[in-house]
Amino acid sequence: MQTPYYLIDKSRLLPNMEKIAWLRDASGVKCLLALKCFATWSVFDFMSKYMDGSTSSSLYEVRLGREKFAGETHAYSVAYADHEIEQVLDCSDKIIFNSIGQLNKFADASQGHIRGLRVNPGVSTSDFDLADPARPFSRLGEHDPAAIDAVADQISGLMFHNNCENDSYDRFDEMLTLIEDRFGDVIHKMDWVSLGGGIHFTGEGYPIEKLAARLKQFAETFGIQVYLEPGEAAITGAATLEVTVLDTMHNGKNLAIVDSSIEAHMLDLLIYREPAKISPDTGPEEWMICGKSCLAGDIFGEFRFDAPLKAGDRLSFQDAAGYTMVKKNWFNGVKMPSIAIRELDGTTRMVRDFDYSDFAAALS
Ligand SMILES: Cc1ncc(COP(=O)(O)O)c(C=O)c1O
Numbered sequence: 001m002q003t004p005y006y007l008i009d010k011s012r013l014l015p016n017m018e019k020i021a022w023l024r025d026a027s028g029v030k031c032l033l034a035l036k037c038f039a040t041w042s043v044f045d046f047m048s049k050y051m052d053g054s055t056s057s058s059l060y061e062v063r064l065g066r067e068k069f070a071g072e073t074h075a076y077s078v079a080y081a082d083h084e085i086e087q088v089l090d091c092s093d094k095i096i097f098n099s100i101g102q103l104n105k106f107a108d109a110s111q112g113h114i115r116g117l118r119v120n121p122g123v124s125t126s127d128f129d130l131a132d133p134a135r136p137f138s139r140l141g142e143h144d145p146a147a148i149d150a151v152a153d154q155i156s157g158l159m160f161h162n163n164c165e166n167d168s169y170d171r172f173d174e175m176l177t178l179i180e181d182r183f184g185d186v187i188h189k190m191d192w193v194s195l196g197g198g199i200h201f202t203g204e205g206y207p208i209e210k211l212a213a214r215l216k217q218f219a220e221t222f223g224i225q226v227y228l229e230p231g232e233a234a235i236t237g238a239a240t241l242e243v244t245v246l247d248t249m250h251n252g253k254n255l256a257i258v259d260s261s262i263e264a265h266m267l268d269l270l271i272y273r274e275p276a277k278i279s280p281d282t283g284p285e286e287w288m289i290c291g292k293s294c295l296a297g298d299i300f301g302e303f304r305f306d307a308p309l310k311a312g313d314r315l316s317f318q319d320a321a322g323y324t325m326v327k328k329n330w331f332n333g334v335k336m337p338s339i340a341i342r343e344l345d346g347t348t349r350m351v352r353d354f355d356y357s358d359f360a361a362a363l364s
Helices: 010-027 041-048 059-068 082-091 100-105 145-150 169-187 208-222 267-271 356-363
Strands: 005-008 030-034 053-055 072-076 094-097 114-119 157-160 192-194 225-228 239-250 254-258 285-290 299-305 314-317 339-342 348-352
Touching: 010 030, 010 041, 010 208, 030 072, 041 059, 053 059, 059 072, 059 082, 059 356, 072 082, 094 100, 094 157, 100 114, 145 169, 157 169, 169 208, 208 225
Parallel strands: 030 053, 030 225, 053 072, 072 094, 094 114, 114 157, 157 192, 192 225, 254 285
Antiparallel strands: 005 239, 239 254, 239 314, 285 299, 339 348
């Protein structure tokens, strides 16, 4: 197959799916795939055997979830536009509003639909300000228990997403206790609570039994159905980006230029200033792997190899599924801006519009 291509390996996806299925059985939680992390729908049939459905962050994602991922479909977005709400409701089993303002605005439109509200507990595990839902002045969810309590009769569920790449069970437990203490009164009035994503329970050595017991206890204490929204935990390690070396150079370091680009094909790494992963990363030869775009910093990282690299060598970047394929670039399924041209006479014409079919076609 001609490189570059992302390779999703079902044999590497399967262990994650089996852990998710085990957690569902052991704890009673329902697990929804977070499409913001991974929306490559050709493997949705496979994944949906182990999961309960999907959750979304936009109209396009919720529609993709409804059309392609069996089971429940949750709708959430930081903000819905007036023209989107009807279709979002058509495509979803539950809608989670990000603010009381949006809940009120769409109160009539969403009458009779299962509704929830996102709550920001003010604590998180993110190491990056950019990705920290509890950062100062965060717009991600309502934070005041009294204000949430005042609209409790309009909703039946809450969504908290404050774990970010959290591989510490103790920290998860600590933050859930804090949520119970601060929002327990209103949780008691609910039928369901989603704890979002960000819990790395499919990772090696994670005490998944403790997590199952804690989730079960949380559900029983409040008489609620608990949901998790794994993204990364579902697809971690399941895909690679396959590339070929096109040229080599030396400029103080060994440089290999590949037929791909971190800016175009693994943007998440560039945003967070993290290197790509190559396995094994051993051997006497040290090489900087560079993208073929003209961006000077289009560099995948520096890696070790057994022998000098040469044109035609094939390389695999690991972990190319989560927040990677979705960032080439339909992140969150946010509608791509159209392109319009204003002519010299002042008239404006649209030359290209993008819609749901472009989003769906971009991912498989
Ligand atoms: C509301 C919500 N749910 C789920 C997720 C998925 O998180 P992860 O991919 O870390 O599991 C995110 C990630 O940003 C999120 O914002």
